[in-house]
Amino acid sequence: MNWLLVALGAMVGAPLRYLTDRAVQKRHDTVFPWGTFTVNVAGCLILGLLSGAVAAGAASSHVQLLLGTGLCGALTTYSTFSYETLRLAEDGARFFAAANVIASVVAGLGAAFVGVSLAEALWA
Amino acid sequence: MTAPNTRVTDEPTAPDVDLHLPSQRRQSWRAQGPIVAVVAIGGTIGATARYGASLVWPVAAGGFPWTTLWVNAAGCAVIGVFTVLITDVWAAHRLVRPFFATGILGGFTTFSTYAVDIQKLVQGGHPRTGLAYLAATLCAALAAVWLAATTTRRMVAWRQR
Secondary structure, three states, X not given: OHHHHHHHHHHHHHHHHHHHHHHHHHHOOOOXXXXXXXXXXXXXXXXXXXXXXXXXXXXXXXXXXXXXXXXXXXXXXXXXXXXXXXXXHHOOOHHHHHHHHHHHHHHHHHHHHXXXXXXXXXXX | OOXXXXXXXXXXXXXXXXXXXXXXXHHHHHHHHHHHHHHHHHHHHHHHHHHHHXXXXXXXXXXXXXXXXHHHHHHXXXXXXXXXXXXXXXXXXXXXXXXXXXXXXXXXXXXXXXXXXXXXXXXXXXXXXXXXXXXXHHHHXXXXXHHHHHHHHHXXXXXXX
């Protein structure tokens, strides 16, 4: 059952990442990887909300597995984030490489904190 | 062995498609459908593998999230090897990269758990562990992808000499 929930969440999360990345990149003609940045920050916000909801007793561990481990886990990625950073650095865009790392970590953490606070305000 | 140097796989599959035209929208789905499907299958495999790792190596609340760190670092090392092989060595089918890199590795690694684990450590009264985890994952992931790509490129060049 638990495995199935993780699998179901990931089956939606991974293609959602791919489609969002494509849609975002099409609108931004820049070397900055806005697509991966978008899915990572969005995933951090959702997982923050969810973890706050679980802590407040408003969401079960099954929801956590489906939406947290499955959906948010597959929606966000560390491998593409670091690969795109490496490619920026190797292509001579060192500023963008550093900006990608700093912006992703700051925005991702910020989104996680906002998500948890929002969940506390809603359900605690 | 062929050596395709073009980064075809990085390009949009159909850059000239105008989605406002119904006929082209259908064509776009015909091109995108298989990619979306293999990304979904790969992502499911990667995410269940990550869940399995979290069951085999559980981390106590307030402890250093070693399992997620290793999962992310391993995924970054593999993507470093894979992208060099698929761009410089292996003229693979067009679905191999979305299946393996976008699907499996993307589903296996996670940014959301990384951020929320740091938040939990900070809020739970372990800010130093949180900060150490933040920096250690970044260093491990970036070092892994760089080392893996550089080493693979060297080995490919050495074999092709």
